[in-house]
Amino acid sequence: MAEKPLTDWDSGLLDCFEDVNTCCYGFWCCPCLACTVSGRFGENNCLPLCDICGSGVLAAFGIPVCVPPAVLSVRAAMRNRYGIKGSLCKDIVVSCFCEWCSWCQMHRELKHRKKTPTVINLHNNTVINMQPVPTFQPGVMMMPAQPVATGFMTQPAVVIH
DSSP, X not given: OXXXXXXXXXXXXXXXXXXXXXXXHHHHOHHHHHHHHHHHHTSOTTTTHIIIIIHHHHHHTTOOOOXXXXXXXXXXXXXXXXXXXOOHHHHHHHHHHOHHHHHHHHHHHHHHHXXXXXXXXXXXXXXXOOOOOOOOOOOOOOOOSSOOOOSOOOOOOOOOO
């Protein structure tokens, strides 16, 4: 099975101003953007709430969480699905230190992937559908394999219940 070459992200991590709508969405309501990205990617819409609520709950019990699990898992899954260059180590660093930028980058990537490509057919193939020329076949008389006996008939069986 041939592997397709890995590609780069459609936009850089800090390229928020390439898509101002995504930038504003992420700046003013990053949790909403994260839930949107998660849902559009096919995961549960509420998955990013684990990063918000889960870290606080675990910290209350004295368990520090350094890496937000939702952003890391969605980012790694997106790289894997779309064949994007990178590594798990880079995903961890980005998830820890640039979480909002990571959600914005993933949102831009999904918007880019959703665009339908324009296909231009450069070949003008003309297809002509023609039926074959009819040919004359002389009639053939079909003869039974065994001659049919004439003069007597069989009677149907009568069944009485």
